[in-house]
Amino acid sequence: MTLIGMLHHRAEPEKVKKAYAYAVVAKAEGVDFFYFTPGKVDIKNEKILGKYYENGKWIEKEYPFPDAIYNASFPLTDKAELIVDYLSERIPFTSHSIGNKSDVQNRIKKGKDFKHYLIPTVQLKKEKDLLDMIELHEQVIIKPVSGSRGSGILFIEKENANTFIINDSGKTTICSKQDLIDLVLLKIEEEEYIIQKFISSKIKSGQVLDFRLHVQKNGDGEWVTTSIYPRIGALGSITSNLGNGGFTAFPDPFLQIEFDNEWFDVKKTLEYFSVSFATHFDSLYDEFYLDELGIDVGMDENQRIWLFEVNWRPGIPVIFNGELDVAKNTIKYAEFLANNNKNLPS
Template identity: 40%
Template sequence: MSIIGMLHNQRKPQKVRKAYACAAVAKMMGVTFFYFTYEDVDFSNRFIHGKVYKDGNWVEEKMPFPDALFNAGSPRTKKERKINQRLKKEIPFTSHSIGNKYSVYKRMVESELFTELLIPSFEIEDPTEVMELIKEYKKIIIKPKKGSKGRELIYMEVENSNSIVWTEKVKEVVLSIEEVTEMLKERFSKKSFILQPFITCKTKHNHPFDFRIHVQKNGEGKWAINAIYPRVGQIGGIVSNIHSGGYRVDLEDFLQEEFSNKGLRILSQLKELALDFPEKFERLYDKSFDELGIDVAIENGHQFKLFEVNWRPGCKYRELETAQYHIEYALFLANRSKNGEFTSH
C-alpha cells in the first residue's frame, strides 16, 4: 500500500479544509495518508511526526517517509527551505512553482505558442513609465508581480490631459498627474509591479467577469478539467476575483444569458483551451505541474485573452473533487518512483 504525505505550514490540520478532503479521499481509495509540517521531519531517525485522521480526529503518529508528497505549503524560512530541498531529493513532490507573473509572461512570449492569447505586459519601476504607457493605451491595470487573489489591483484611465481616474476595488477618485506620480512612487518603493492595457470584459449589467479554468493531473498523469466557471465581480468594479468580492455562477446558464446562440460555441472553445493550454504551458519548463488555474477574459465576444496563470489555485466548495485529483496524481508519482522513474527537481 502506498503512503501519501501532505506537507503544510499550518500546525493544525483541522484549519486546512483540503487536509480533511485529502484524508477522506485517501481512506475511500485505501491509501495511507498523513499530514505534517516542516518541523515534524526527523532525518536522523528516518521518520516523520505526522497526524492521521481517525474517528473524526487528527491523531499524532510516527510515520515513515511517504512514497509521494503533496507539498501544499511553501517553505518560509531558511531552515524550512533546507528541509524542503532534502525531502525533494528523496520523495517525488506533486507541486512545483511556475514563477511570478512577469517571469511566466516572458516564458510565454519567448515560446511564441500563445501569441493571440497574451495581453502585453510591462515590468514597471518608475511612474514615468506608467505615464508613457497610459498615453498609449488610455486604460491600464497595474498589479503586483507576486500578488494573488486580485489584491492591490489599480485601474487607471485618462480623464483629460491633466488628470487620471484611479480605481481600487470599487473606490474611484480623480487625481492630477502629480498626485498619481506621488502615489505610484510610494507603491513602487515597497513592491514590484507589472502593467497591462485594460481588457474590457463585462456582463450586460456592467459587472466585470472572467472565466476560471481549473485543470489537474489525474491518476494517469494526464491533464483533466476539474472545473470551468465564470467569476462575476461587483457592478462598476474592476476585478471578478472571488476573494475581492466576486462570486461564481453556473457556466452554461451564464453563457446562455450573456451570449445566447454563441454560448455553445464558447463552451466548446473553453473546454478545448482547458486541455490544450496546460500541455503547451508545461513544455516551457523542465518540470511537471499538478494543477493550474487559468484566468481568461473574452474580448469583443469572441477572442480569449489570458489574465494570468495561477499555481495552487483556490478550490473553495470543491475540496473533495480537487482532493481526488491530488491523491490520484500522488499515487501515480508514487508508482513511478517505485518503478525507478523518480527524478528530483
C-alpha cells in the same frame, strides 16, 4: 500499497479543512495517507511522526518516508525549509511554484504558442513606462508583480492631456497628470509593478467578468479540467476576485444567459483552452512538472480570449462542492508520481 504524505506547516490537521477531504479520498482510492509537519521528520532514521484519520479523529503514528508528498503549504522557518529541501531531493513532490507574474509572462512569450493570448504588458519601472502605455492604450491597469486576489490593482483612464480617472478597489477619483505620476512612483518605490492594457471583459450589465479555469494532473499524469466558473465583479469594481466583493455562478445557466445561442461554443472553447494551455505551459518548465493551475481568462466583445493570470495552488469556491474532485486528482497524481518517480528536481 502506495504511501502518500501531506506536508503542511500547521501542527493540527483539524485546523486544515482540506486534510479531511484528502484522507477520505485516499482511503476510497486504496492509498495509505498521513498528515505531517517538517518538525516531525527524523532525517537520521528516515522516519516521520504523522497522523492518520480514523473513526472521526486524527491518530498519531510513526511512518517511513512516503512514496510521494503532497506539499500543501510553504515552510515557515529556515529549519523547516532545510527539512523540506532534504525531502524534495529524495521524494517526489506534487507541487512546484510557477514564479511571479513577470516570470510567467516571460515563459509564455518564449514558448510562443500562446503568446498571442497575452495582454500587452511592460515592467513599470519609471515615469516613461506609465506615460507611454497610457498614450498607447488610454485605459490601463497597474498591478503588483507578486500580488494576489486582486490586491493593489489600479485602473487608469486618460480623459484628456491633463486629466485622468483612477479606480482603486471601486473608489473612483479624478487627478492631474502630475498627481498620477506622483502616486504611481510612490507605489513602485514600495514594490515591483507591471502595467497592462485594460481589456474590457464584461457581462451584459456592465460588470467585469473573467473565467477561472481550474486544471489538474490526474492519475495518468495528464491534464484535466476540474472546474470552469465565471467570476463577476461588484458594481463599479475593476476586478472580479471573489475575495474583493466578486461573486460566481453555476457555469451553464450563466453562459446561457450571457452568450445566448453561442453559450455551448463558448463552453467548449474554454474547456479546450484550459487543457491545451496547461499542457503547453507545463512544457515550459524543464526543472519539474506542474500539477495544478488556476488560469484566469477574459473574453472581449469579439469573444477573443485574453490570458489575465496563471495561479499556482488555486482555491475553489465552496458553492461547487469541488473539494473532493480536487483531492481525488491530487491523490491519484501523487500515486502516479510515486509509481513513476519522475518528478524529482534535476
